[in-house]
Amino acid sequence: MELGNDLRYAWRQLRRSPGFAVTAVLTLALGIGATTTMFSVVDQVLLRPLPFDHPSQLVAITEASYEKDAATSGGGISLPDAEDWQTRSHTLQAVAYYTFNMPIVGGIDHPHSKPQLPSSANFLSTLGVQPALGRGFVATENRGAASHVAVLGAEAWRTLLNSDPKVIGRTITLNGTPHTIIGVMPESFRFQGGSDFILTPLDISQKVIQDRSGGVLNVIGRLRPGSTAEDATREMAGIKQQNLRSYPGKERDTRVLVENYARSLTRSVRPGLLTLNGLVLAVWLLAAINVAGLLLTRTQGRRREIAVRAALGAGSSRLLRQFLVESFLLSLVGGALGLAITSAALRVSRTYLANTFQNGDTIHIDANVCVYVLVASGVSALLFGILPALQAAHLPILTGLREGSAGAGTSRRQSMTRDTIVTVEVALSLLLLVAAGVMARTLFEMQRRPLGFNPEKVVTAELMLPQKNYWFVSAGPSNAKSIVTALIEPMLIRIRQLPGVTAAGVTTVRPLRTNWTFLDEVRFAGHPKPDPHHAQNTNVRAATSDYFRAMGVSLKEGRLFSADDSVGAPLVAVVNETFTRQIDGARSPVGMQIEASEAGAHKYATIVGVVADARQDMNESVKPELLLNLGQMSPAVDDLYPILVSFHLDLVVRAQTQPEALIPAITRIVHDLNPAVGVNHAELMQTSVDDTMGSQTLAARLLTLFAVAALVIAAAGLYGLLAYQVTQQIRDFGIRIALGAQRNDVLWLVLRRAIVLISVGASLGIAASLGFSRIARSVLSGVDVHNILLVIEAVTALLAVTCITAGYLPARRAAQTDPMQALRHE
């Protein structure tokens, strides 16, 4: 009942002071909304358990060279290694593996490519999931024709077969090979961020998979109860050592890393996410501190009311409760508005989240988030409400009852409390501004670096090539049909004849296609084989001669591919500028020979030119790149042919006007030559550039928004404090002016106080910013000292100007005091 009275009274108080109420609610909404938005992301990405049985037991197993950090450079595993771990491990109760393919799916209305996960028969049982319809794989289905079965992900079932309830037993073709559908996964099962995939057993009878020195598989293990990832790491290392002795020259000498599977999925995003989370919490804290300052001022103005209540019998606990109820009401309203802000923020950044995080498209407001808002509101209320409530509860009665006591002075302790609040606000604001400024500047610098190519009037398309088996399986040199002669050359000839086309080329991976990459070790002819611990890698791609002109990549040194570089001629290649800077001994690489195959006519490729760095990823610096002449490659001669050429290609066409109008004609040309080729993501290259930059720009803009909000909050806090203090000291100013003080003397008196507070706050903020910068340099790429110091200088100046302006307004009011009015006020 009394709580009801307190709530009713609190509501009336807020309605009587709409300015204060709106300011406090908006401030809280911003703080709570920001932190709730962050929680939504962190909860889905980092905290929510994976939808598997006992997910904490699942581990990812990778291998890497000893030199490099295994956590960031882990590579694939060979099948023999995976089978050894399965049979010989005591720490793992199950070892499963999978790889990735992109076949053309036939037997449906509109054949197109779809992700395929060839996997071990125990893949689903290791994850601890079962199909919702039908069954999973059995052990005998991993060889030959028995492996021609498939389990569909829920989204694949929907898109391929319209969720046909009679799907079990239906047949689809994968690259022309019929597969019988035996199961459909439940809606809740998502793997690698989605459910739009086809699971099939991996046919382990293929000889190439048995190669111990090859590493094409992704491996997941399930720990035995009581075992840890560290135990498994030690055990795998022991098995590796035994295999090195048993299979010399075949077993790869690499480090094995066993890591919690959920952690492995979020490794790359965790540092940035946690840094952002810290900044958002700072915004929340700032909002709470600001509202605390507002409430403290308000409590002073309510001293008469508090004294009357105490005189009428209200004990200190009763007063404490009343003021905390007011705080909770403010906080709940702020929290509700904050939830609306969260909803809007998640909606606006949906694309960015989907592109940045696995399962990012599923981030939404759910029960967890609502509970978080309630908790955040409650904690906020305590944070900002407890100090004013305690002050109210212990206000001396007589002081409050004295005539005109609504403005009857401020104790030194109260004054110091408010000064501290403003100082902390200024410090936090500066920290937030610096953090946002550094991250935004780093992002923008990354994006403003030259693209290295000219996306204007260029259209690209992804070509998914049909295969008999898997991408890593060679068709055999004697009977393999060369895609170059069968598809690429005739396709380009016809495309070049289309109206308006000025250049057309093909590459295996175009710029900004971040989900495809192939790294190979750099070995120069005439140089000793590098120590595995000091091996250097480069991105390896292949391209036709006209690709560079089509994509607008400029030549820097030497020459590009020419008509003289025919099939029978020595294999040639070009490298990018980063290759010359980062690869030891390649400062002027034209003329150098680099290993491209184990043996044969194309054992080495001769580097004939250096091209400009074309950005591979907008958020990372350019990596070394070697481009082989695609026109010279064939399955009979080139070891890299199956990996580079037989799976995925990017077509690039430059036209004089409206290149997007050429897309239907291009698609027709491709399908005329081979109807089984999938043509995906045909679009303007500029669109691709804009989409990539758009996502990252959104992140930087959000950060900047937080920081600007922090600046506004700090300035408002400083203004409020000084304005209140000027009101308290009107009588003093009147006396000073009556005794001969000039207006400027009074102005300076008030402004000096503001400058002192700003200086102290800024000093604390700079110290905190320098601490932040150390963290930022270790977790974010591209952050340098010069950037940080520049931002600190700029932000300090901005903050000083803003806060001094905020302080100037009440100072001017003080200077305009009419002494007669002020003394009558007494």
Next chain:
Amino acid sequence: MIDIRNLERSYKTGAGQTWVLRRIDLKIDRGEFVTLMGPSGAGKSSLLNAIALLDDQWLGEYYFDGDPVHAMGRKQRAELAKRSMGMVFQSYHLLDELTVAENIDLPLSYKNMPRAERQALVADTLDRFNIVGKKDLFPSQLSGGQQQLVGIARAVIHNPALLLADEPTGNLHSEQAKEIMELFKELNRQGTTILQVTHSETNASYGNRLLEVRDGWLVNDSSNPRLNAAQESTTR
């Protein structure tokens, strides 16, 4: 009812002390209507505040109905004040955000009284003071006299044994002041002990005992000729 012995109150001012009450000895019986008078700064309000237990920094002995207030802790004193005293202020001190009925109910809300009982008491009080029609109005909608009336209603709703009033008519014109003083007289007639501080001789005439305070000393007591005689002999 009230027995005060050697009551003193001082404030620290710089390096020294300023005495606002000096060796006050005072007895007030149940049912008396006592007026405190004296020049500004004499200590009248200080004495009133000490008796009302709004101020607890005094020294000396203070017995209320035989209970030693000077030996009580803060909570006990607060309970005593809540139970047995009501305060009327010169500035009314009504809460602007509460209606007339809610203002009157306020002291009851701090007593852990069942809601129904409180509502009944408020209704009775509104009726008693003839302000039923104004129960949903806010203080800003009332005249000064009406506000003071509400202040008095609030002070007596819990039937305190002692009503203290600090310049209750200081902000009212004479007609309103007369109404208020008539009300005090009626309350006193009904058994409430009243102690008022006033500058007005007219208001003082409503009481049946007059105390004069000067420079912190109790110098005159109309019911204690010996005190008056002691003062006269001192001044002679």
